[in-house]
Amino acid sequence: MQEQAAIRAVTSIDVARLAGVSQSAVSRAFSPDASISPRTKQKVLAAAASLGYRPNRIPAIMLSGRSYMVGVVIGGLENPFYATALERLATALRERGLQVLLMYVDDALTLDSALDQLLSYRIDAVVTSLAIGSKTVARALSQLQIPVVCFNSSLVGPWISTVNSNNHGAGVAAARLMVERCVARPVWLAGPGKNAASRARGEGFCQGLQEAGMCMTGLTRLRGDDTYDSGYDAITRLWKRGIRPNGIFSSNDMMACGAIDALRERMGLICPRDVIILGYDNIPQAGWRSYDLTSFDQHTDRMVTGAMELLDEALLAKDSPLPRTHVVDAQLIERGSTTLPD
Amino acid sequence: MQEQAAIRAVTSIDVARLAGVSQSAVSRAFSPDASISPRTKQKVLAAAASLGYRPNRIPAIMLSGRSYMVGVVIGGLENPFYATALERLATALRERGLQVLLMYVDDALTLDSALDQLLSYRIDAVVTSLAIGSKTVARALSQLQIPVVCFNSSLVGPWISTVNSNNHGAGVAAARLMVERCVARPVWLAGPGKNAASRARGEGFCQGLQEAGMCMTGLTRLRGDDTYDSGYDAITRLWKRGIRPNGIFSSNDMMACGAIDALRERMGLICPRDVIILGYDNIPQAGWRSYDLTSFDQHTDRMVTGAMELLDEALLAKDSPLPRTHVVDAQLIERGSTTLPD
DNA sequence: TTGTACGCGTTATCAG
DNA sequence: CTGATAACGCGTACAA
Numbered sequence: 243m244q245e246q247a248a249i250r251a252v253t254s255i256d257v258a259r260l261a262g263v264s265q266s267a268v269s270r271a272f273s274p275d276a277s278i279s280p281r282t283k284q285k286v287l288a289a290a291a292s293l294g295y296r297p298n299r300i301p302a303i304m305l306s307g308r309s310y311m312v313g314v315v316i317g318g319l320e321n322p323f324y325a326t327a328l329e330r331l332a333t334a335l336r337e338r339g340l341q342v343l344l345m346y347v348d349d350a351l352t353l354d355s356a357l358d359q360l361l362s363y364r365i366d367a368v369v370t371s372l373a374i375g376s377k378t379v380a381r382a383l384s385q386l387q388i389p390v391v392c393f394n395s396s397l398v399g400p401w402i403s404t405v406n407s408n409n410h411g412a413g414v415a416a417a418r419l420m421v422e423r424c425v426a427r428p429v430w431l432a433g434p435g436k437n438a439a440s441r442a443r444g445e446g447f448c449q450g451l452q453e454a455g456m457c458m459t460g461l462t463r464l465r466g467d468d469t470y471d472s473g474y475d476a477i478t479r480l481w482k483r484g485i486r487p488n489g490i491f492s493s494n495d496m497m498a499c500g501a502i503d504a505l506r507e508r509m510g511l512i513c514p515r516d517v518i519i520l521g522y523d524n525i526p527q528a529g530w531r532s533y534d535l536t537s538f539d540q541h542t543d544r545m546v547t548g549a550m551e552l553l554d555e556a557l558l559a560k561d562s563p564l565p566r567t568h569v570v571d572a573q574l575i576e577r578g579s580t581t582l583p584d
Numbered sequence: 585m586q587e588q589a590a591i592r593a594v595t596s597i598d599v600a601r602l603a604g605v606s607q608s609a610v611s612r613a614f615s616p617d618a619s620i621s622p623r624t625k626q627k628v629l630a631a632a633a634s635l636g637y638r639p640n641r642i643p644a645i646m647l648s649g650r651s652y653m654v655g656v657v658i659g660g661l662e663n664p665f666y667a668t669a670l671e672r673l674a675t676a677l678r679e680r681g682l683q684v685l686l687m688y689v690d691d692a693l694t695l696d697s698a699l700d701q702l703l704s705y706r707i708d709a710v711v712t713s714l715a716i717g718s719k720t721v722a723r724a725l726s727q728l729q730i731p732v733v734c735f736n737s738s739l740v741g742p743w744i745s746t747v748n749s750n751n752h753g754a755g756v757a758a759a760r761l762m763v764e765r766c767v768a769r770p771v772w773l774a775g776p777g778k779n780a781a782s783r784a785r786g787e788g789f790c791q792g793l794q795e796a797g798m799c800m801t802g803l804t805r806l807r808g809d810d811t812y813d814s815g816y817d818a819i820t821r822l823w824k825r826g827i828r829p830n831g832i833f834s835s836n837d838m839m840a841c842g843a844i845d846a847l848r849e850r851m852g853l854i855c856p857r858d859v860i861i862l863g864y865d866n867i868p869q870a871g872w873r874s875y876d877l878t879s880f881d882q883h884t885d886r887m888v889t890g891a892m893e894l895l896d897e898a899l900l901a902k903d904s905p906l907p908r909t910h911v912v913d914a915q916l917i918e919r920g921s922t923t924l925p926d
Numbered sequence: 927t928t929g930t931a932c933g934c935g936t937t938a939t940c941a942g
Numbered sequence: 943c944t945g946a947t948a949a950c951g952c953g954t955a956c957a958a
Binding site for chain 2: 294
Binding site for chain 1: 943944945946949950951952
């Protein structure tokens with residue numbers, strides 16, 4: 243925070259003076275559908291250009307109560323999936339004339355003070371892809387009294403809408419594929435317990451296996467933290483326990499990549515010859531030749547579109563908008579990691 | 585853009601009324617070093633809490649001319665390096681009490697209108713990691729009349745400061761390592777021509793090879809666009825030309841990963857047995873076991889710290905600040921892709 | 927220490 | 943179509 247001798251910016255008054263018109267005329271020249279004669283508009287625009295004037299939106303925020311800024315709360319950018327999500331989100335918001343006030347959050351701890359700062363800028367809404375879903379966070383978000391749109395979260399409460407990937411359905415589909423491939427020793431590689439999406443994927447997977455008549459005692463459950471290393475380590479633990487899996491469903495692609503490498507280096511198991519693997523997110527690395535990983539694509543585009551619809555709806559609502567949920571089916575992208583051996 | 589029945593927010597007037605004090609007292613209660621009695625402050629804070637009042641920074645922007653928002657212009661988030669850079673940048677800015685107004689830019693074309701929108705929010709400065717460096721962009725940024733801090737760009741002009749990785753030095757170091765490993769058929773895998781950082785790396789590499797007495801006719805140059813696929817394709821072209829390299833320096837890690845996979849799949853060349861490879865950026869995937877890629881780490885932390893220093897300096901300057909440049913040495917992280925065969 | 931009054935730059939309203 | 947005027951919510955001299 244520095245003190246600064248603010249260089250006085252060019253104002254509409256300056257332009258008005260130069261153009262020989264009133265301040266209102268200047269305002270009208272920059273308002274899309276204001277009633278102004280072409281000649282006046284021309285004069286104003288010329289004067290504005292010569293002075294380097296740009297309309298200042300700050301006073302407009304005071305008057306309208308709308309800042310056209312949306313707080314985007316995000317974390318885990320080291321996961322390419324979230325990086326892509328942010329990219330799409332930022333683009334979609336800009337296309338709607340909304341600015342992105344970014345709040346990067348490592349852990350839930352910093353969230354509270356972060357939100358406070360955001361709020362003082364009078365953002366119109368919050369969009370978040372935070373995977374965490376504690377009651378505390380939900381309450382904090384509800385208290386903002388502005389629309390909140392979540393990605394893949396289990397947060398519920400007034401003002402909060404959600405766009406979810408069909409995590410449960412994808413889990414079931416993964417189970418069916420395992421059964422079809424005659425996987426006798428399946429493994430579920432879970433993400434952090436507080437990640438609602440991961441839980442739903444795991445539940446769907448179990449349900450799918452059970453529906454196929456598989457006994458749950460045959461299912462090995464491992465836990466990671468959504469990182470490559472944690473996937474590698476989880477498989478290493480399996481190796482030490484002397485378990486050789488022949489089918490793995492990983493809660494995300496990064497862990498799946500770690501698993502593939504550990505299977506090869508630790509156990510000498512080659513994918514898909516000895517073990518088939520499915521991931522989630524369809525990150526670019528899943529398509530890299532060394533991994534060639536079958537994965538569920540969340541269709542980030544559709545999820546972002548869904549989020550924008552929920553956002554529009556919430557912004558139009560006069561009062562606390564109805565909490566709504568939008569579910570997008572994930573699409574199985576089959577690659578080499580689940581190819582049947584000849 | 586929606587019309588909205590703005591729910592009138594709680595203002596300092598409301599708090600003042602409830603607390604039975606003046607509006608200025610409320611203002612003082614929220615100003616760190618204002619002269620106010622503990623008792624009054626207490627009363628105000630209690631009233632504020634009960635009403636859910638939060639100071640509104642928007643009017644403060646009008647009064648001070650400072651918004652404490654910084655425009656962050658970034659692109660290429662599909663490259664984990666930029667995702668990390670954004671993460672660090674956002675964190676560093678927040679620690680300084682600066683908000684991030686994010687502008688995601690795919691190509692230079694959208695930059696102009698994007699900057700216009702940012703400017704109307706009266707941002708205090710711009711930080712950008714755009715790899716492009718055209719004169720047009722430089723002029724556009726200079727015209728903003730606010731401090732601009734660039735990452736790895738060759739942009740020069742009034743108001744513009746730059747933090748660069750020592751791209752040229754790293755190129756020289758890469759060449760030395762090649763020579764040391766007796767690489768007879770080196771390959772330079774360049775990024776897009778308009779990427780100044782890539783050019784500097786290539787120039788350093790050539791210079792280093794020449795200094796070691798190598799004839800430049802022995803150097804094969806390939807061009808990619810910084811993506812995995814372009815690295816894969818470049819090596820495929822090499823294969824079709826019947827060239828078998830034994831040392832590759834890639835302008836970034838993603839292309840290097842593509843190269844490693846193409847070398848194996850197309851030519852049956854194994855790294856480092858048949859060919860050694862160096863990348864740049866030290867992205868997480870460089871450490872993944874399937875690639876195990878030696879890479880130059882740009883020390884994003886130090887670059888961000890450097891950027892913050894330049895930013896502070898520029899914000900303190902009363903007038904157009906002096907253009908400055910800060911260079912951070914890259915660190916060679918040696919992994920398996922350059923290990924000497926036994 | 928506290929309250930009053932003014933101003934920041936723009937848009938909306940109203941009269942001309 | 944155009945110009946004058948009020949109003950947005952807060953910070954800050956100034957007076958008490």
